Amino acid sequence: MTEELKNSDNQWLRKQIVEISRRLSAEGFNINSSGNVSVRAQRGQKEGFLVTPSGVDYETMRPSDLVFVELKKDAAVFWGKLKPSSEWQLHEHIYRKRPDVGSVVHTHSCYATALSCMEEAIPPFHYMIALSNAAKINCAKYATFGSVELAQHAVDALGEQSLACLLSHHGVIACGKDLQKAFALAREVENLSHMWLLIRNSSGSCEMIKSTEMDKILEKFKHYGQTGTNVK
Ligand SMILES: [Zn+2]
Secondary structure, three states, X not given: OOHHHOOEOOHHHHHHHHHHHHHHHHOOOOOOOOOEEEEEEEEOOEEEEEEOEOOOOOOOOOHHHOXXXXXXXXXXXXXXXXXXXXXXXXXXXXXXHOOOOOEEEXXXXXXXXXXXXXXXXXXXXXXXXXXXXXXXXXXXXXXOOOOHHHHHHHHHHHOOOOOEEEXXXXXXXXXXXXXXXXXXXXXXXXXXXXXXXXXHOOOOXXXXXXXXXXXXXXXXXXXXXXXXXXXX
16 A cells, blocks of 8 residues: 555544535435445554445534444454444455555446446446546446445456446446545546446447557556546
8 A cells, every 4th residue: 555545534534525425415426325435544553444324414424423444354343433334345345455545435326327227337438438547447246235245246346457337236436546536536437427328328329449549548547647537
């Protein structure tokens, strides 16, 4: 894990998570208390992540309601007054498998979730697919919400480098080095999903971007990291 991914569990970070959770709700990404947000953090000597609690409305959520999940070698320990999100294992599996990930945003945003019900990857029809750090956005196999199986399928769909995937008949996972980037990617996946549904439902044809060109775009994104990733 790089130094830049090391956040401390503090009030500033907790406020950021609450603010982004409210924005996801305000922008219609998460209805009621669906979806969840986490950031990798340290609490003293404990390594883990802060995650939104289970079943708490984003409007009334307070920074102190967040749960710190300590990642021990063979177990997870919860620190907080409330239960963590029912999908805490999704976040846990990603942080354990992907040291490059510093934040995970899970949404049920409308267009991306509609696509997830078709159980298909979003192909390279638009260059911004590369914001996910891969040439397509995979769709994880179906498993019951809140299950370890779902967490494993999500990790498989993300693979070694992708920062986003769909969850069959469920929603979206967007990751990033930090919370702002994960949030920006969640927004972009929704935007791309909207476009892809429009294309699928039109009578026009759509050629995919060739893999050599996608490789070029992926390389370019590495060098222009801030392109399209800042939340305005
Ligand atoms: Zn969900």
